[in-house]
Amino acid sequence: MLEKSSLAKIKKNVEDSVGKKVILKANKGRKKTTVREGILESAYPSIFVVKISNEYNSIRRVSYTYSDILTETVEVTICGETEKTKIS
Numbered sequence: 001m002l003e004k005s006s007l008a009k010i011k012k013n014v015e016d017s018v019g020k021k022v023i024l025k026a027n028k029g030r031k032k033t034t035v036r037e038g039i040l041e042s043a044y045p046s047i048f049v050v051k052i053s054n055e056y057n058s059i060r061r062v063s064y065t066y067s068d069i070l071t072e073t074v075e076v077t078i079c080g081e082t083e084k085t086k087i088s
Contacts, residue, residue, distance in 0.1 A: 010066050013087045015043045017078050024050060024062075025075040038062075040078075 017040050024036045038052035047063045054060070068074040069087060076087045 006070060007066050010069050010087060011043070014040065014048050014066065014069075014076070017087070018043055021079040022050060023077040023079060023084075024052075024064075025077075026064075027073050036062075037079075040076075 020040055022038060022040050024034075024038065026034050026036075028034060036050075036052050038050040041049045041051040041061065043049075047065050049061055049063045052060045052062060064074050069076060072088075078085045078087065
């Protein structure tokens with residue numbers, strides 16, 4: 001039951017942060033990690049979508065599940081005006 005309440009807490013934190021700038025640190029396996037900045041575009045019942053733009057003016061959307069945050073496959077950090085908050 002502890003896991004379900006943790007997923008609900010993570011989901012609520014993500015839903016409250018829609019539209020804000022985030023930093024994603026994703027574990028790609030074999031000691032490979034990627035760090036990207038984007039905007040948390042939308043939150044759905046089982047996934048959330050982040051819009052990432054790069055230096056070539058192309059826009060890319062990536063989606064992750066809330067369990068990715070729970071299992072620490074993805075670290076999401078919300079960038080506020082004065083502070084950064086990690087969702088966990």
